[in-house]
Amino acid sequence: MPLEPSPFNTPATGGRVARARTNWLVAAEVEIEVEFPDLDPMAITWHGHYLRYFESARVALMRKIGYDYPDMQASGFTWPVIEAKLRYVQASRYAQRLRVAAGIEEWECALRIGYLITDAEAGTRITTGYTVQCAVDNAGEMQLGTPDALRKRLEKFL
Secondary structure, three states: OOOOOOOOOOHHHOOOEOOOOOOOOOEEEEEEEOOHHHEOOOOEEOOOHHHHHHHHHHHHHHHHOOOOHHHHHHOOEEOOEEEEEEEEOOOOEOOOEEEEEEEEEEOOOOEEEEEEEEEOOOOEEEEEEEEEEOOEEOOOOEOOOOOHHHHHHHHHHO
């Protein structure tokens, strides 16, 4: 994922300061501190924890649009993750503050959410990725389009 144009991406910074993508329909971010239990034997963040960090930002994003997990269930749908991709750019370490941004990239057939994890102070890119979720109704049937419950919440951002 290329860096978006930014006054921070200059030759003076080496172009290493990352910003959330600007083509996201709506975005949210959270700040996380890497805790000791998140480390692997090499004293860096274990790769699997980045998915948990993605989840924290995804929850903030869904709350922002008014469609948190209880809202999903009340609307008659669950949204299981059916695909996840992560790209590890740089390791994070104990007590490092991370900014995790999540934004909606696709919503018409499935819900694709993009992620960017950066160092909260320096702005350097740590991890990027995305998840894809699909709507499944209470009968267990996967939906081929976006349910009205989500579409109506996204209309104000279109």
